[in-house]
Amino acid sequence: MDENEWSYHGEGNKSLVVAHAQRCVVLRFLKFPPNKKKTSEEILQHLQNIVDFGKNVMKDFLGENYVHCGEVVQLPLEFVKQLCLKIQCERPESRCDKDLDTLSGYAMCLPNLTRLQTFRFAEHRPILCVEIKPKCGFIPFSNDVTHEMKHKVCRYCMHQHLKVATGKWKKISKYCPLDLYSGNKQRMHFALKSLLQEAQNNLRIFKNGELIYGCGDARSPVADLKELAHHLKPFFFPSNGLASGPHCTRAVIRELVHVITRVLLSSSDRGRAGALRLGLQGPRVCEASPFSRSLHHQGKNTPEHSGLPKGCLLYKTLQVQMLDQLDIEGLYPLYNRVEQYLEEFPEERKTLQIDGPYDEVFYQKLLDLSTEDDGTVAFALTKVQQYRVAMTAKDCSIMIALSPCLQGTSSDQRPVIPSSRSRLAFSVSVLDLDLKPYESIPHQYKLDSKIVNYYSKTVHAKDDTVRSTRFKEHEDCTLVLHKV
Numbered sequence: 001m002d003e004n005e006w007s008y009h010g011e012g013n014k015s016l017v018v019a020h021a022q023r024c025v026v027l028r029f030l031k032f033p034p035n036k037k038k039t040s041e042e043i044l045q046h047l048q049n050i051v052d053f054g055k056n057v058m059k060d061f062l063g064e065n066y067v068h069c070g071e072v073v074q075l076p077l078e079f080v081k082q083l084c085l086k087i088q089c090e091r092p093e094s095r096c097d098k099d100l101d102t103l104s105g106y107a108m109c110l111p112n113l114t115r116l117q118t119f120r121f122a123e124h125r126p127i128l129c130v131e132i133k134p135k136c137g138f139i140p141f142s143n144d145v146t147h148e149m150k151h152k153v154c155r156y157c158m159h160q161h162l163k164v165a166t167g168k169w170k171k172i173s174k175y176c177p178l179d180l181y182s183g184n185k186q187r188m189h190f191a192l193k194s195l196l197q198e199a200q201n202n203l204r205i206f207k208n209g210e211l212i213y214g215c216g217d218a219r220s221p222v223a224d225l226k227e228l229a230h231h232l233k234p235f236f237f238p239s240n241g242l243a244s245g246p247h248c249t250r251a252v253i254r255e256l257v258h259v260i261t262r263v264l265l266s267s268s269d270r271g272r273a274g275a276l277r278l279g280l281q282g283p284r285v286c287e288a289s290p291f292s293r294s295l296h297h298q299g300k301n302t303p304e305h306s307g308l309p310k311g312c313l314l315y316k317t318l319q320v321q322m323l324d325q326l327d328i329e330g331l332y333p334l335y336n337r338v339e340q341y342l343e344e345f346p347e348e349r350k351t352l353q354i355d356g357p358y359d360e361v362f363y364q365k366l367l368d369l370s371t372e373d374d375g376t377v378a379f380a381l382t383k384v385q386q387y388r389v390a391m392t393a394k395d396c397s398i399m400i401a402l403s404p405c406l407q408g409t410s411s412d413q414r415p416v417i418p419s420s421r422s423r424l425a426f427s428v429s430v431l432d433l434d435l436k437p438y439e440s441i442p443h444q445y446k447l448d449s450k451i452v453n454y455y456s457k458t459v460h461a462k463d464d465t466v467r468s469t470r471f472k473e474h475e476d477c478t479l480v481l482h483k484v
Helices: 040-062 079-091 153-166 185-197 224-236 246-265 290-297 313-321 327-344 360-366 377-394 436-466
Strands: 007-013 016-018 025-032 069-075 106-111 126-134 203-207 210-213 396-406 416-420 425-432
Touching: 007 025, 007 079, 016 079, 025 040, 025 203, 040 069, 040 106, 040 313, 040 360, 069 327, 079 203, 126 246, 153 436, 185 224, 185 246, 185 290, 203 224, 210 224, 224 396, 246 313, 246 396, 246 416, 313 377, 313 396, 313 416, 327 377, 327 436, 360 377, 377 436
Parallel strands: none
Antiparallel strands: 007 016, 016 025, 025 106, 069 106, 126 203, 126 396, 203 210, 396 425, 416 425
């Protein structure tokens, strides 16, 4: 355990990841605010819960080949301390409000999925990895929704305006999750190009395990598409094509977008089909999507929904997201019912499995899709747990690893996708599958209201004003001729 063999890989709100220089593994450490340290036993249990939830719940929902659970390991404390000092200067300033856990010695050991660990490739072969955080792919269909706007505009597009107003990001992204989840190639291409133009924290690209594209926050330097295209040429650029210039950049980016789309629509999981069978309800098009708006201005309808293949990861992820059948507005009263019960009987918290164990019993209860409220705590708890799982799927990341096939090698052991230059072997995996905390539900309720209110007062109100002061394009009208 030499800290010099490990390097900073990235971090989110709850954890930080370091990668080993030679071996295809990463270590994931928990992070806490300076005044909220936990005991070693609590940290061990927390990490074990993450492993169990992935193994017993998400593997069944998403498929065995897509989910990598890892294992809990105990490390020498001196190694952790030295590692923490080594990587501190590489951490984004916006993430330094929380400290790495250096006291327990516990971490999770996982495969480094940016290095295409799913199959055994030769070390010298270049490996490209695209990480996408697709976010929520449907518009709420619950009758409990009180804001009419939520039935028309997706959460991601609304939240963009609040994030730019508060300085989280400099510019509003044209990406809309409903376009990516539509299964329609035209809409998917637009969504992926939009992510590349304004990556925010929804897209990162790695080459041989090193980050080459993506940003951490609004203070990060703007990602450069020309530089990205230079990195991508060995994977996508045809030998007889243009060598440089804007046409070359566009061609390479277009090729990347087409390959990612094909991979997302493919099914590389030979395990059993997803356990959920939830039909997509509500609108298939978000009114705020720039793709939909541009077609609307041209007098065309948005191609609604080609439908995702049922074996592909996007379809399975969307199914898990739709466990949020009631929306936070319908869920919050049920959360309060559980809270009231726990206030009277605090000793029941363990029986209700709020903090685990996330075992087969927990998983089976998630399959009850009834929405008829019988007034019981059991019904409320089931909906609360389903909401937590749905929120986990709404915030997960999809890792797509690509590597050129060597000439003459057999491809029957691994899925392959064609590109203009060569065939690419690929693997698809899911990251960030920690179950969302029960305690975060009140925060989600307040945030939802804040997002919708801000959007309604600023963006939608402005749209209404603009629409009312100009002649509406394609509107039926009557021309009246007067004798003079």
